[in-house]
Amino acid sequence: MRKLLPILLALIGTGAGVGAGFFLMPAPEEHAEGEMVECITPEEYAKAEKPPEEEHEPETREYVKLNNQFVIPIMSEDRVSALVVAALSVEVTTGSTEIVYTREPKLRDVFLQVLFDHANIGGFKGNFTNGGRMEDLRGALLEAARPVLGDAVSDVLITEIARQDS
Template sequence: MKKLLPILLIVLGIGGGAGAGLMLRPAPQDMVSIDPCGDGTAVADAGHASEEAHPPEEDAEPVEREYVKMNNQFIIPVVTDEKIGALVVMSISLEVDIGGQQQVYAREPKLRDAFLQVMFDHANVGGFQGAFTNSNNLDVLRSGLLNVAKKVLGPMVSDVLITDIARQDA
């Protein structure tokens, strides 16, 4: 009997949480997502007609950017006390002018070298220690990466996106 009461309370708690979640869930027609790779217009939730999505305006500025994913991840050692204390693995994409993909891939070795130097410097000043995903830390890193990307590729690069980042402590 003593074991039945905690089990009953757990079941009631789970049921109450699920019921509250269902009651507070937004109505499906209210869910709208933005397609980041599309033309920038809102797209209705998959289970509903696209009548709720707004058609593109006649005067809307056409998308003049494309995203280029770097072929391989970047692996950055984090050195503490003369030993490798962690490894940081990052994936990066570049926002470039339409048609800039071939230029990015043609200069990828030089770009990777420049990116690695920025990442090594960031690691050496403690950028990957502690709360390394803090927005201030990542903003500093993105800014450095954007600066070297513009040096290598010119003004065709408008942004550097960190698409994946993970740290594995040794």
């Protein structure tokens, strides 16, 4: 009886699986009588899936990586509990790279203030790479960059970010 029970359970399980497979199988597609269904070869499919050749227009944006990373302390109970390290880049109009490097000290200052504020409201606690939190941070960084760089800036990119808990 002990040897028969596992075999019996395996047969019942297999039968239930096969029955569920037949029951849940999608219905075959029905075509009207005489309707031709077009079949194509893999080569024709590959040709059909290629995107049309587009003329590339000249880039109107440049990406300027800020020279040094930003280090943001995370405070808890009057001590540093973690450090967040972030690398940022700025998307600007073509030809504005020199403006970014000229105004980099002021830009770093406003970015640090935004990052410290984000840390103080708990933005780097828990799942800090959550899409919503990152979007909020990018938006705040962009708003801080506009007074410094004017209309030349169109986006701030967070290229690297890491948190080291102590």
